[in-house]
Amino acid sequence: MASLYDPLFRHVFARMDPEAAHEQAFRAIRLGGRAVRPLARVPESPRTVMGVRFPHAFGLAAGFDKNAKAVPGLLALGFGHVEIGTVTARAQPGNPRPRLVRLVEDRAVVNRMGFNNDGAAAVAARLHRLRRTRAGRDAVIGVNIGKTKAVPAEQAVADYVESARLLVPYASYLVVNVSSPNTPGLRDLQATAQLAPILTAVREVTEANHGGRVPLVVKIAPDLADADIDAVADLALALGLDGISATNTTIARPDTLRTPRGEVEAAGAGGLSGPILVTRASEVLTRLRARVGERLALIGVGGVTTPEDVRARLDAGADLVQGYTGFIYEGPAWPARLARAAG
Numbered sequence: 001m002a003s004l005y006d007p008l009f010r011h012v013f014a015r016m017d018p019e020a021a022h023e024q025a026f027r028a029i030r031l032g033g034r035a036v037r038p039l040a041r042v043p044e045s046p047r048t049v050m051g052v053r054f055p056h057a058f059g060l061a062a063g064f065d066k067n068a069k070a071v072p073g074l075l076a077l078g079f080g081h082v083e084i085g086t087v088t089a090r091a092q093p094g095n096p097r098p099r100l101v102r103l104v105e106d107r108a109v110v111n112r113m114g115f116n117n118d119g120a121a122a123v124a125a126r127l128h129r130l131r132r133t134r135a136g137r138d139a140v141i142g143v144n145i146g147k148t149k150a151v152p153a154e155q156a157v158a159d160y161v162e163s164a165r166l167l168v169p170y171a172s173y174l175v176v177n178v179s180s181p182n183t184p185g186l187r188d189l190q191a192t193a194q195l196a197p198i199l200t201a202v203r204e205v206t207e208a209n210h211g212g213r214v215p216l217v218v219k220i221a222p223d224l225a226d227a228d229i230d231a232v233a234d235l236a237l238a239l240g241l242d243g244i245s246a247t248n249t250t251i252a253r254p255d256t257l258r259t260p261r262g263e264v265e266a267a268g269a270g271g272l273s274g275p276i277l278v279t280r281a282s283e284v285l286t287r288l289r290a291r292v293g294e295r296l297a298l299i300g301v302g303g304v305t306t307p308e309d310v311r312a313r314l315d316a317g318a319d320l321v322q323g324y325t326g327f328i329y330e331g332p333a334w335p336a337r338l339a340r341a342a343g
Contacts, residue, residue: 067123099114120163
């Protein structure tokens with residue numbers, strides 16, 4: 001499938017608007033999921049992380065399936081878990097198009113989607129229906145929540161709590177996203193003074209869930225200074241969180257990009273993802289593991305493209321590994337290929 005996909009990408013998808021191409025691929029995966037059977041053979045290598053049994057360590061990062069519409073199809077391709085979202089308390093359209101740009105020479109993407117999603121109530125209803133099906137009952141589904149753009153920073157706690165209240169009953173684990181660069185002021189919430197009240201309030205929701213306590217994770221940016229990474233790690237330990245996801249996309253535009261500088265500048269603002277993130281995301285993961293020891297689970301995200309990347313992230317201390325941008329460039333055989341490396 002990989003050999004067939006490469007010319008398909010170069011001659012068809014690469015010539016399409018990136019968001020339109022994503023929507024077409026998404027529809028195909030969603031339809032494929034209706035078969036409710038594996039489309040790729042992946043030997044299970046179960047591991048228990050945060051009290052949750054994962055079939056293997058490799059999963060899909062948030063951003064691809066924002067509204068929980070294609071979970072069975074994505075699992076059928078070989079992902080061991082799917083993190084849906086980012087979901088906000090209120091439905092919102094996201095930023096104006098174009099808001100997704102490929103940097104093909106770097107196998108990278110710049111996105112400024114802006115948390116476009118159907119809102120927590122609609123996504124919760126969809127997850128409720130999914131959990132009642134055979135395909136959805138045992139699926140490992142992470143739920144990633146963020147702040148509604150229209151909500152002022154001083155109301156962020158209530159906004160996150162509303163999303164958590166609606167979605168926690170259907171989540172295998174919950175992720176508080178304070179690290180996307182595409183919602184104004186969101187990254188400011190990574191400062192521990194702003195972050196602590198959010199995590200404290202959301203943790204209360206996860207612990208009060210009628211179906212049992214749901215693990216809580218915070219997702220951070222690669223652009224944090226080392227001292228701030230340490231501060232978030234210490235806060236997560238102090239509050240009794242279950243894990244940290246490292247890392248989100250970057251606002252940096254490194255000189256090591258192969259794409260001509262003019263094209264990079266023309267791509268505009270947004271979060272950069274792809275192999276260019278490998279070094280920094282790995283540094284953050286290594287620092288976190290040294291800081292927290294075995295007291296927290298760590299999810300390694302950012303620049304994961306090859307089987308070697310998966311193994312390296314696990315060797316660096318990740319309990320789980322996620323990818324997304326590689327899926328765009330490598331096609332439907334990619335999840336199973338990387339899942340085998342996670343065994």
